[in-house]
Amino acid sequence: MAMIQNQIFLPDIMIIIFIFFAGAIIGSFLNVCISRLPENKSVVSPKSACPDCGAFIKWYHNVPLLSYILLKGRCRYCGKPISIRYFLVEFLTGAGLVSLYYFFSSTPVFFFHAILLFLLIIITFIDIEHQLILDNINVVGLTCALLFPLIIADHTIKDAFFGMVTGGGFLFAVALVGDFIFRKESMGRGDIKMAAMVGCFVGWYGIVVSLLYAFIAGAIIGIIARIYHREYLPFAPFIAFGTIIFLFAGDLFITLLIE
Numbered sequence: 186m187a188m189i190q191n192q193i194f195l196p197d198i199m200i201i202i203f204i205f206f207a208g209a210i211i212g213s214f215l216n217v218c219i220s221r222l223p224e225n226k227s228v229v230s231p232k233s234a235c236p237d238c239g240a241f242i243k244w245y246h247n248v249p250l251l252s253y254i255l256l257k258g259r260c261r262y263c264g265k266p267i268s269i270r271y272f273l274v275e276f277l278t279g280a281g282l283v284s285l286y287y288f289f290s291s292t293p294v295f296f297f298h299a300i301l302l303f304l305l306i307i308i309t310f311i312d313i314e315h316q317l318i319l320d321n322i323n324v325v326g327l328t329c330a331l332l333f334p335l336i337i338a339d340h341t342i343k344d345a346f347f348g349m350v351t352g353g354g355f356l357f358a359v360a361l362v363g364d365f366i367f368r369k370e371s372m373g374r375g376d377i378k379m380a381a382m383v384g385c386f387v388g389w390y391g392i393v394v395s396l397l398y399a400f401i402a403g404a405i406i407g408i409i410a411r412i413y414h415r416e417y418l419p420f421a422p423f424i425a426f427g428t429i430i431f432l433f434a435g436d437l438f439i440t441l442l443i444e
């Protein structure tokens with residue numbers, strides 16, 4: 186009996202390590218997207234280079250996560266520090282994929298949510314660095330979410346459509362109220378489009394719960410930011426955070442709050 190358990194256990198660990206590193210490799214591509222998409226540059230070529238000295242990064246110095254640790258976060262050629270974002274994105278993509286695998290194993294639903302995870306990571310870090318949510322990324326997300334009903338039975342085109350309308354509508358309503366109260370643009374229009382795109386993935390109930398999580402997290406961080414006199418807070422990271430919490434915990438924390 187013990188032997189059988191071992192046989193099952195060991196490959197599981199290997200699969201998880203494999204998925205983590207596959208995620209980290211995808212994460213290093215997401216890093217390229219985060220750096221280049223806002224500048225309208227190709228994500229395919231040229232190869233990665235140091236943003237400071239322009240030296241090309243050799244493939245054996247470009248091992249996700251490990252290179253960053255071994256080079257202590259510095260360019261191998263000029264010694265200038267490399268943004269911690271590169272490490273963070275690789276780690277989050279790896280850890281996120283492992284979590285998705287734990288919840289959904291290797292079903293089509295896993296791949297569906299993996300695409301959502303990648304989009305959320307790209308949008309979050311571009312918004313943090315540039316205060317910008319690119320329409321193109323939302324369009325890619327909308328297209329994927331509208332095509333997936335073709336291969337996933339329990340995510341229908343109706344779910345996708347109502348999720349999109351609810352997500353966009355909810356944030357649009359909040360933006361109107363916010364604009365009226367604060368007498369200026371309170372919510373970026375990119376946030377509204379992003380909520381519509383995410384809603385397309387998680388359905389109308391999912392996007393309502395995700396946005397509630399986002400507002401709660403945003404309020405808490407917003408108060409802390411006020412204390413440190415930081416005026417602008419990008420909202421996309423909170424939408425991404427809320428969506429991730431919804432994917433893994435459903436409406437658990439909202440029901441706990443209400444009860």
Ligand SMILES: [Zn+2]
Nearest residue numbers: 235238260263
């Ligand atoms: Zn350099």
